[in-house]
Amino acid sequence: MVNTQVGGASMVSSATRNEGVISLAHLRDKKAPGTELTLSISPDIWEIKKHLTVSDVRNNQTRLMLPKDDVVAHILDYLTDEERLMIEDANNRGLRIRVYDSNTESLHQLTLKKWHSSGSYVFISNWNEQFVIRRNLEAGDLIGLFWNTYASRLHFRVIRRHYDH
Missing domain, CATH: 2.40.330.10 (DNA-binding pseudobarrel domain)
Incomplete structure (x- = not known):
């Protein structure tokens, strides 16, 4: 998984699966370059x-x-x-x-x-x-x-x- 900064927002470039926790990758509208929606769940919740x-x-x-x-x-x-x-x-x-x-x-x-x-x-x-x-x-x-x-x-x-x- 690669994180990049775009306009101050963090973007995730691929989906990963880690210890049963799924980080959702970006959803990109191919017709509107630069528009991304990123949903991410941090797999390290263990305080x-x-x-x-x-x-x-x-x-x-x-x-x-x-x-x-x-x-x-x-x-x-x-x-x-x-x-x-x-x-x-x-x-x-x-x-x-x-x-x-x-x-x-x-x-x-x-x-x-x-x-x-x-x-x-x-x-x-x-x-x-x-x-x-x-x-x-x-x-x-x-x-x-x-x-x-x-x-x-x-x-x-x-x-x-x-x-x-």
């Missing part, structure tokens, strides 16, 4: 990206640790004050969040909680069973997450396996 570590996939850890800044900017901003309090309060058990696995088109639930000792956020309860084991995740795999405001859920995807580098 939080993480290379899984050994501790993320180890059987005895049972949690996915996420960077504080990413969680604050891309998850907490979409939640209510009450939901954020459930995540942030050290006395609470966290907030159950629906997580849609876009690779397998399956819906799961994880609990998001803040670890006050490190200031990090973690997904607990079922992380190993519903993601690590079921998806055969390994250290070095790159995963992506984004909050879907319309469905009020988090979307998950394995972007690249560690052995695909």
Whole structure:
């Protein structure tokens, strides 16, 4: 796919298919040169990206640790004050969040909680069973997450396996 600038607008010269997302190519009226209509969907919607570590996939850890800044900017901003309090309060058990696995088109639930000792956020309860084991995740795999405001859920995807580098 080649992008060119025409009069300040970006033009896409060919259609592409990437990870199930289709970018539509330009539609050109052959009789009126220079007139183009471009529709494009960015295939990189994954706001939080993480290379899984050994501790993320180890059987005895049972949690996915996420960077504080990413969680604050891309998850907490979409939640209510009450939901954020459930995540942030050290006395609470966290907030159950629906997580849609876009690779397998399956819906799961994880609990998001803040670890006050490190200031990090973690997904607990079922992380190993519903993601690590079921998806055969390994250290070095790159995963992506984004909050879907319309469905009020988090979307998950394995972007690249560690052995695909």
